[in-house]
Amino acid sequence: MLAVFDGDGSGSLQHLGPAGAAHAEPERAPDVTAAIRATESAEGPRWVFEDAMADYPSLVLVGLRVRRCHDLALTEALLQAYDGYAGSPRRVAAAYARLRGLPVPEDRPVPLRTTQPTLFDVGRANHTAGVEPIEVARDVYAEQLRRIARTDSPHAFGLLVAAESASALLAVEMSRAGLPWRSDVHDRILLDLLGGRALHGARPPRLAELADEIAAGFPGTSVNPDSPASVLAAFSRAGVVIDSTHSWVLRQTGHPAVPALLAYRELSRILSAHGWAWRAEWVDGGRFRPDYIPAGVVSGRWATRGGGALQIPRRLRAAVVADPGHVLVVADAGQLEPRVLAAMSGDPAMARAAGKEDLYAALAAEAFGGDRAKAKVGLLGAMYGQTGGQAAAPLATLRQRYPRALDLLERAARTGESGGLVRSHLGRTCPPPATAAAARQVDEVDLGDGVGVGEPVGGLPSDYSPEGGSDAVERGVGARARARGRFTRNFVVQGTAAEWAAAVLAALRLRLMDLAVLTETANDRHEATAQLVFFQHDELVVHAAREHADAVVDAILAAAQEASDLLFPGTPVRFLLRPVVAQSWAEGH
DNA sequence: ACAGACCGCGCC
């Protein structure tokens, strides 16, 4: 069922057949929310939305949930990346909004010319020719289904599209629900750490003491602990030559001021990133509400905008406490990336190890004389592209004992080094190297037909590609190619791990919907009996009424199994997602 | 005054 929103509460709905063909005439809906509500409860269709992140909030706001959707903007980004074109989901969403004449979601402006012209792009021309938006969306949908069918693995790609679309629905719901946040507990932790509040712009007591200690370590000269350059200069004047002030570099100097300096930086960071100012801006009514951006990371991981939601310090997590009568069910996937590597590579020996509770211990027992640390540093090094140091020896052992797993990584690295593209298990494709994208952009400007009218002109953002940027230029071609190799090497694993996690979320979300009793009130606090309230790469938190705790635990376990069966049917690899019922997030670890 | 680069570190 296709739904197109006009932005004023009205919209159009149209029944579509399996291939995206129209099964009925479009119907105008003066109240699109009411129309969707009726159809959702009667048929529970897969909705086709232009951009769920833009369209869905108005539904959630009035207590409506839909079970499934196909998100045209996210899918367009996946398909364009598959064909080797640049772009990010948010940028594609922005492009879509522009061609529809809708408010453009906030994003860094990007030239439309970085994307391949498709029906998605020519919609603007249709729009100006008086073609109805719903007809554009219907054509885009049908075209996307055809393009999915032409991929190497349409089934896998279809899973990816479904999981990604479900992620968009969930992101909207989670931003609305918010993460329970107890300001009184937060206060207590901050006061414990900092010794008091900052008054009149001065440092809190503990930070002031530490600053004094640092100053005492550099007599006769001044040092600003907040400024790396100033710290560097102070050490230099004290006869200690270092080229950065990374904590491990400082520790090596053995200088007496180092402990105070490290303590200062640690506390100062908590104060500035997640202190009282942060809370005033981000916590409201006992809830922390970040903006989630599914697939905001090129690997398919989620990103957030504002609030530092994916970097909440561990020592503050005690402030995340369930409401009275509720519990938090916290679950994180242990050793997810190595398990993903084992499953996707089909390496029999590694898969056997990944069938065990502790993968690293199993590897250690098999190949490292029981030295777990060695097994771990070796495998992490293999996935990140580390070649030297402590990882060198374990890497050689891994290559010998688990050749298929290591071969997958090394092939990905070589492909990247030579400028090629790699794909995750379900078919997410890494962005092209910056130079290739720039070359393509130049080519396409020559096609120019005005699709990008109104776009700011200019080149690609310098941060467009992970290996881009001025430092990459200075490092030279060889280093740049190696960096690209490390990126593609990691992409296949990180991207597939993100797919497994997205599949878990999609499955869990539906199970929790079955469990939840939704009311039609706009007051979210009592809307759902079990609601996902946080997700961070391989960890999730469900807020649930206490009487549903056991059911939530079962739902999480079932969702993990469902995701594993969808991505890796029959694999001996175990994907652990162990739920813990707790009052606070801190207990869930 | 504002923008952007750089730095260091929080999280995975």
Add this chain to the structure above:
DNA sequence: AAAGGGCGCGGTCTGT
């Protein structure tokens, strides 16, 4: 001991 993947953020510093 400190090489190697992905982010977001707040601070300083530099350039305009």
